[in-house]
Amino acid sequence: MIVKSHRLIPYAAACSLEASSAEVVNRTKVGKILSVKFIDEISIQLGGGLCFLDAKLLQAVKNGFALPQYIPLLLNLKSSFHSVCMLLKIRSILLQKNPTLNKISVGLIAGLSATATFATYHLQCQKLLEDEKGGVILFKVANTDIASWLSISCNKICTVGTGVVSEAPSAIFTFKNLAVAERAISGRLDHLGDPGHGEVEISGNLPLLDKIGYISRLAQKSVPSIL
Amino acid sequence: MTVRRDKSDHLFSRAVDVIPGGIYGHVAPIAGMPRNFPHYISSASGCRFEDVDGNEWLDFMCGFGAILHGYSNSEIDDAANTQRSKGAIFNQPSPVMVELAELLTCKIDFADWSVFAKNGSDLTTWAIRVAREYTGRPYVIKAKEVYHGVDAWCDPGFGGRIKDDRSSILEFAWNDLDELHELLDSHQDQVSSIILTPYHHAAFAPSVLPADDFWPNIEKKCNDLGIVLILDDVRAGGRLHDYGSHRYFNFSPDLSIYSKALGNGYAISACVGKEFLRNASKEVFLTGSCWNDAVAMAAALKSLEISSSQRVAESVLTKGDYFCQGLQNRAKKYGFPLCMTGPSSMPYPWFEGDENLFRIQKFCEFAAKRCLYFHPHHNWFISNAHQYSDLDQALELADEAMKDLSEFERT
Numbered sequence: 001m002i003v004k005s006h007r008l009i010p011y012a013a014a015c016s017l018e019a020s021s022a023e024v025v026n027r028t029k030v031g032k033i034l035s036v037k038f039i040d041e042i043s044i045q046l047g048g049g050l051c052f053l054d055a056k057l058l059q060a061v062k063n064g065f066a067l068p069q070y071i072p073l074l075l076n077l078k079s080s081f082h083s084v085c086m087l088l089k090i091r092s093i094l095l096q097k098n099p100t101l102n103k104i105s106v107g108l109i110a111g112l113s114a115t116a117t118f119a120t121y122h123l124q125c126q127k128l129l130e131d132e133k134g135g136v137i138l139f140k141v142a143n144t145d146i147a148s149w150l151s152i153s154c155n156k157i158c159t160v161g162t163g164v165v166s167e168a169p170s171a172i173f174t175f176k177n178l179a180v181a182e183r184a185i186s187g188r189l190d191h192l193g194d195p196g197h198g199e200v201e202i203s204g205n206l207p208l209l210d211k212i213g214y215i216s217r218l219a220q221k222s223v224p225s226i227l
Numbered sequence: 228m229t230v231r232r233d234k235s236d237h238l239f240s241r242a243v244d245v246i247p248g249g250i251y252g253h254v255a256p257i258a259g260m261p262r263n264f265p266h267y268i269s270s271a272s273g274c275r276f277e278d279v280d281g282n283e284w285l286d287f288m289c290g291f292g293a294i295l296h297g298y299s300n301s302e303i304d305d306a307a308n309t310q311r312s313k314g315a316i317f318n319q320p321s322p323v324m325v326e327l328a329e330l331l332t333c334k335i336d337f338a339d340w341s342v343f344a345k346n347g348s349d350l351t352t353w354a355i356r357v358a359r360e361y362t363g364r365p366y367v368i369k370a371k372e373v374y375h376g377v378d379a380w381c382d383p384g385f386g387g388r389i390k391d392d393r394s395s396i397l398e399f400a401w402n403d404l405d406e407l408h409e410l411l412d413s414h415q416d417q418v419s420s421i422i423l424t425p426y427h428h429a430a431f432a433p434s435v436l437p438a439d440d441f442w443p444n445i446e447k448k449c450n451d452l453g454i455v456l457i458l459d460d461v462r463a464g465g466r467l468h469d470y471g472s473h474r475y476f477n478f479s480p481d482l483s484i485y486s487k488a489l490g491n492g493y494a495i496s497a498c499v500g501k502e503f504l505r506n507a508s509k510e511v512f513l514t515g516s517c518w519n520d521a522v523a524m525a526a527a528l529k530s531l532e533i534s535s536s537q538r539v540a541e542s543v544l545t546k547g548d549y550f551c552q553g554l555q556n557r558a559k560k561y562g563f564p565l566c567m568t569g570p571s572s573m574p575y576p577w578f579e580g581d582e583n584l585f586r587i588q589k590f591c592e593f594a595a596k597r598c599l600y601f602h603p604h605h606n607w608f609i610s611n612a613h614q615y616s617d618l619d620q621a622l623e624l625a626d627e628a629m630k631d632l633s634e635f636e637r638t
Contacts, residue, residue: 128385131371135583170583192248196239196256196266205583206258206604207431214385 003121010054011036012117012223013061014044019113019160020090020106021047026162027102031089032082043069047083049076062224064091094226099182105146107185107227108139109162112150114223115216116158119150125215129156135170135208141181142174142201150212171204186227187220230598231280235266238279242266252377253291259602260588263595271298273612276600284598285621289608292573295465295488295543296533297612303491303529310525321521327528331499334470334531337479338499342508344518347461347486348376350498351422353513354482355380357500358420358455361507366418368410368454370401372429375422375459383430401427402438404445411448421449422457425472426569431584431604433577434569442478449481455504458483461496465489466543466572466608469534475570493526539611540572546618547571547609553622560626561633575606589635593628601625 003011014036021034034047045051051072052060060066073080094110096103118125134154140147148162149169175181180199183189191213194200202209239256242249249266250256256266265278274297277283289295296303310323328341344350355367367380375381379392397414399406411418423445427435449456458480460472465488467475473483481504486496500508533539551567551574558565563586564579578586584603591603599621601607 168583190243190248192251192255192257193239193243195261196243196249197236198262201262202257203588204585205431211385 003117005123007038007054008117008121009222010044010057011038011121012114012219013058014046015117016110016113016223017046017061017087017090020094020110021086023106023109023162024086024089024093024102027105028089031086034083034086039072045072047079047086049073049079050083050087058224060087062226064095064226091226099178101144101146101178104141104144104178104181104185105148105162108146108181109148109160111185111216111220112139112148112160114219115212116150116160118219118222119152119158119212119215120156122215122218125218126156128211128215132156132208132211135205136165136167137171137173137204137209137212138165138169140172140174141178142176144178146181152208169204171202171206171209173209174201176200187225191217230263230265230282230596232265232278232282234279239266253605258604260591260595263592264600273297273299274610274614274617282598284600285617285624286600287607287609287621288600288602288605289610290487290492291605292462292466292487292608293490293492294608294610294612295539296491296530297610298492300491300530300533300612302533303493303526306529307493307522307526310522313521315520315522316517317519317521320519321524323521323524323528324519327497327524327531330528330531331497334535335483335499336470336474337481337501338483339502340505340508341497341499342513343524344496344498344513344515345494345520345523346376347459347484347496348378349515349518350484350486350496351375351457351459351461352378352380353511354457354484354498355420355422356511357482357504357508358457360510361455361504362419362453364417364419365395366397366414367395368397368399368407368418368421370423370427371398372432373401373424373427373459374430374462375424376461401435402441404438404441407445407448411452416452418452418454420455420457421445422459424459425463425467425476428462428569428573428575428606432575433566434573434575434606436569437476442476446478455482456480460484461486462606463570463573465530465534465540467540467570469531469538469540475540489530490523490527491530493523495520495523495527497527537611542611543572543609543613544570546611546613546615547574549615550574550609550613550618550621553618554625557622557626557629561629563629563632569606572609573606574609576601586632586636590628590632593631593635594625596631597624597627599624599628 018034018036025031037045039045043051051069056066093102134152136151138149149165151159176199239249267279268276269279270277331341332338397410463472464485482500484498548571551571566577567574569575588603591601594601
C-alpha cells in the first residue's frame with residue numbers, strides 16, 4: 001500500500017483511532033473496532049459507514065467533534081451510529097482526569113499506532129529504518145497489566161498490538177507508573193531527562209529504540225491529539 | 228554494596244531545568260546505564276574517579292578515551308600549570324604551538340605539517356574540505372555506522388538535518404572492498420576522499436579489525452585514483468602506536484586527525500598532513516575562539532613526551548591483553564561466551580548471541596553495583612595508570628558480577 005505524503009497525517013490519526021477502538025473492545029469487551037479504509041482521494045472511512053474528509057478527521061481528533069460526510073452516514077445509519085459511539089467512548093476515556101488503566105492503555109496504543117504508520121509510510125522514517133533487520137519493542141507500565149508492542153517486520157512494515165508478544169522483544173521500555181505513562185501519551189515525556197530520573201527504564205536494542213523514539217516524537221508533533 | 232546517588236540525582240534534577248535533557252551527547256544517561264552510573268563526577272586520579280556522592284569507581288572508560296596516562300597525571304598537570312601561569316589565550320599563538328607542530332611532524336612518519344583545534348569533529352570536517360579543495364571533487368566515502376563527529380555530514384543523531392547534508396557522502400560496509408569498488412566505479416573522478424577509522428569501532432556492536440587486504444587495497448586505490456586518504460585517529464590515537472595507528476596497521480594516510488588522548492584530558496585536536504596537501508590546507512579557513520589555547524598545547528607536548536619515553540601504546544596493549552584474557556576466562560567459567568573484540572587497549576565486550584544487548588547491559592549493571600565502571604554500549608579504554616593490581620581487582624569484581632549474572636539468568 002502507498003500512502004501519499006499529504007494524506008499521511010490523517011491516515012496516522014485514523015490508524016490511531018482504529019488501534020484505540022481495538023483496545024477499548026479488548027478492555028471493555030463491548031463496542032466496535034473502527035477499521036480504517038481510504039474511500040477516495042479526500043476521505044477516510046472508520047468502521048464502515050462513518051466517513052470524514054481528511055481535514056474533518058483531524059478536526060475530530062483534535063477537538064473531539066467534527067461533521068462526518070452525511071451521505072455515507074445516512075446510507076449506513078446503524079453502522080455509523082456504532083462508530084460514533086466508539087469515538088465518543090475513546091474520547092471519554094482519553095479525557096479522564098486520572099491516569100487510569102483504560103486511559104493509558106488506549107492512549108499508548110494510539111501513540112504507537114501513529115508511530116507505526118509514520119515508520120512505515122513516512123519517507124524520512126523509512127530511511128531511518130532501512131538498515132534495521134526488524135524486531136519487537138515492548139512497552140510496559142510497571143506493576144500493571146499494560147503491555148503494548150510495536151513490531152517491525154524484515155520488510156519494514158510496522159504493526160502494533162497489546163498483550164502477549166509472539167517473539168522475544170528486542171527492546172523493552174518500561175514506564176515507572178501510570179502517571180509517567182500519561183506524560184508520555186500527552187507528549188510531555190523528556191526522552192533524555194526522564195530515563196536519568198528513573199521515570200522510564202530502557203533495555204535491549206537501544207539504537208532501534210532510539211530510532212523509534214525519534215519517529216514517535218515526529219508523529220506526536222504532526223498528528224493532532226485531544227490530549 | 229549500596230551505591231549512593233542522592234547528590235547525583237539532585238544535580239540532575241537541577242540540570243534538566245536549565246539544560247535540555249540534563250546531560251546530552253554520548254554521556255547522556257540514556258546512552259549508558261541511567262540508574263547505575265553516576266550522573267556527575269567530582270574528581271579523578273589514576274584509573275579511579277569519585278562521583279558526587281562519594282562513591283569511588285574503578286574506571287574503564289578513561290573519559291571516553293581522553294585519558295591515556297591516567298586522570299590528573301602530575302607531569303602533564305605540572306606542564307599545563309606552568310603554561311597557565313603565563314596565560315592560555317593571547318592575541319597571537321604561544322611558542323608552544325610551534326613546538327607541538329614540530330614534535331608531531333617529527334614523530335609522525337608521513338606528517339609534513341600540523342594544525343590544531345579543540346575537538347575531533349573540528350578537524351574531520353576540515354579535513355574532508357581540504358581534500359575537496361585539493362581534488363576539486365565533491366564526494367566523500369566513509370564506512371557505515373562509523374562516528375566521525377557531530378557535524379551534519381556524519382553525526383549519529385536524526386534531528387536538524389536536510390537532505391543536502393549527506394548528498395555527497397557515500398558509505399560502504401567496513402571490510403567490504405567490493406562495495407567500496409562499486410562506489411568508486413559509479414563515481415569515477417568524483418570522489419575527493421575516503422575517511423576511515425583505523426579499525427571499525429562502532430557503538431552498540433563488536434569492534435572489527437581490518438581484513439589483511441583492507442588497508443593495502445584502500446591505500447592503493449587512493450593513490451591510483453588521486454583520492455585523499457583521511458585517517459580519523461581521534462579515538463584510537465596513542466593506544467595502538469605512540470605515533471599514529473597507521474603504524475600499527477602498516478599503511479600511510481594523507482591526512483590524520485588526533486584528539487582524545489593527545490592532551491590527556493586537555494581539550495586539543497590536531498590534523499597532520501602530507502606535503503602535497505599543504506597549499507590546499509591554506510585555502511580552507513580554520514579558526515576557533517580558543518583554538519590557540521597554550522595550556523592544552525603544553526599538556527599535549529608533555530603527553531606525547533610521556534608516550535614516547537614510556538612506550539605507552541605498547542604498555543596499554545600489554546595490559547589490555549592481560550585484562551581481556553582474564554575477563555574472557557572468568558566469563559568462560561560461568562559459561563558465558565564473552566569475546567573482547569578490537570585491540571586490547573580499547574576492547575569492546577561482546578557476548579556471542581547477545582545482539583539485543585540484554586546480557587551485556589545486565590552484566591554492566593552488576594559490575595556497577597560494585598563501582599566497576601564497565602560501559603555496555605561503547606568500547607572500553609585501558610590507560611597507562613591501570614596497574615596490574617588494578618586490573619586484578621577489576622577481574623575479581625567482574626567475577627562476582629558474572630556470578631550474579633549467572634544466578635540472574637538461572638532465575
